[in-house]
Amino acid sequence: MLNGVVFPIIVFAVTAVFVFGRQWYFAKYKVPTGVDIAIAAGVVVVAALLMFAMGHIPICKCGYVKIWHGVTYSSENSQHLTDWYTFSHIIHGIGFYALFRIGRLKKLPLGLAFIFAIALESAWEVFENTDFIINRYREVTISLDYYGDSIINSVFDIFAAAFGFVLAWRLPALASVAIVIALEVWVGYSIRDNLTLNIIMLIWPIEAVRVWQGSG
Numbered sequence: 001m002l003n004g005v006v007f008p009i010i011v012f013a014v015t016a017v018f019v020f021g022r023q024w025y026f027a028k029y030k031v032p033t034g035v036d037i038a039i040a041a042g043v044v045v046v047a048a049l050l051m052f053a054m055g056h057i058p059i060c061k062c063g064y065v066k067i068w069h070g071v072t073y074s075s076e077n078s079q080h081l082t083d084w085y086t087f088s089h090i091i092h093g094i095g096f097y098a099l100f101r102i103g104r105l106k107k108l109p110l111g112l113a114f115i116f117a118i119a120l121e122s123a124w125e126v127f128e129n130t131d132f133i134i135n136r137y138r139e140v141t142i143s144l145d146y147y148g149d150s151i152i153n154s155v156f157d158i159f160a161a162a163f164g165f166v167l168a169w170r171l172p173a174l175a176s177v178a179i180v181i182a183l184e185v186w187v188g189y190s191i192r193d194n195l196t197l198n199i200i201m202l203i204w205p206i207e208a209v210r211v212w213q214g215s216g
Contacts, residue, residue, distance in 0.1 A: 004127060004130035004131065004132035004133065005127070007050050007054065007126045007127065007130060008123035008124070008126050008127045010046070010050060010126075011043065011046060011047055011050065011119060011122050011123040011126055012119060012123055014042075014043065014046045015039075015043050015115065015116070015119040018039045018042060018043065018115070019039070019112065019115060022035065022036075022039060022115075031109075031111055033111065035111075036111030036112070036114055036115055037114075039115050040114060040115050040118040040162070043115070043118050043119050043122050044118065044122055044155060044158050046122070047122035047123075047125055047126050047154070047155075047158065048151050048154070048155055050126050051125070051126060051129055051149075051151045051154060052151060054126075054129065054130070056129055056148050056149065056150065056151055056154075057150050057151065058150065058151045058152060059079070059150050059151075059152050060076055060079035060080060060150055061075075061079070062076060062079070065080055065081060065152065066080040066081065067080070067081050067082060068080070068081070068082050068083065069082070069083045070083065070084065072084055072191045072193065077146075078146070078148075078149040078150070078153050079149070079150045079153055080150075080152075080153060081152065081153065081156045082156060082160070083153075084187055084190065084191050084193075085157070085198075086156070086157065086160045087160075087183045087186075087187050087194075087195075088183075088187070088194065088195040088198065089121070089157040089158070089160035089161045089164065090160045090161065090163055090164035090167070090179075090183065091164060091180050091183060091184070091195050092121055092124075092160075092161045092164060092195075093117065093121070093160065093161035093162060093163060093164020093165035093166075093167070093168065094164040094165070094167065094168040094176050094179065094180055095164075095180075096113075096116075096117035096120060096121070096161065096164075096165055097113070097117065097164070097165045097168035097169055097176075098168065098173075098176070100113035100116065100117065101113075110169070114162075114165060117161065117162075117165050118158060118161070118162060121157070121158050121161040121162075122158055125149070125154040125157055125158060126154075128149070128154075129148045129149055129154065133202075134146060134147060134148050136202060137202070167179070184196055192212065192213045193213060197209065197213075
């Protein structure tokens with residue numbers, strides 16, 4: 001567990017350094033949007049490098065990259081650019097936007113909120129691909145052949161979260177809620193899994209759910 005926590009901490013530490021530099025350099029000036037995007041991109045690069053250092057492959061072992069891979073329970077799932085779980089990461093981004101727009105955090109500048117959202121998603125992607133979480137998935141879900149994401153898949157998962165964040169920023173709150181519900185229902189119906197079920201099975205696995213998922 002401790003080894004798994006180290007890598008996300010590195011993501012947060014690097015983000016803190018980037019943000020400190022941002023705040024120091026632009027103490028008396030308005031921060032250009034491009035700077036915040038560049039910082040967020042830098043965090044993604046750090047996450048990708050950490051995954052490479054952890055031994056994850058850049059692309060699918062099959063040797064090619066597909067835009068979409070729709071066969072969930074296969075060796076190529078989570079190895080290409082997008083798949084059914086991409087929609088869960090879009091929901092992550094919507095959730096992060098909501099998090100940074102409620103309570104005391106609502107005063108946080110949009111650029112910083114975006115950077116922190118990307119840092120959270122990047123840290124999760126790194127943590128998700130540690131042996132601790134991979135083994136957990138294999139123990140309590142039907143993903144017996146899951147050995148982690150490819151780096152390019154993780155990067156595009158982070159992009160999906162960024163898209164969800166921007167989507168929530170541009171749309172009314174009710175529209176964002178409707179999108180989350182629609183995606184959860186659609187993905188749940190299509191593959192018998194979604195973000196909600198994924199969280200449940202990771203934290204508190206239910207045998208009946210596992211059997212139902214396996215019979216799909």
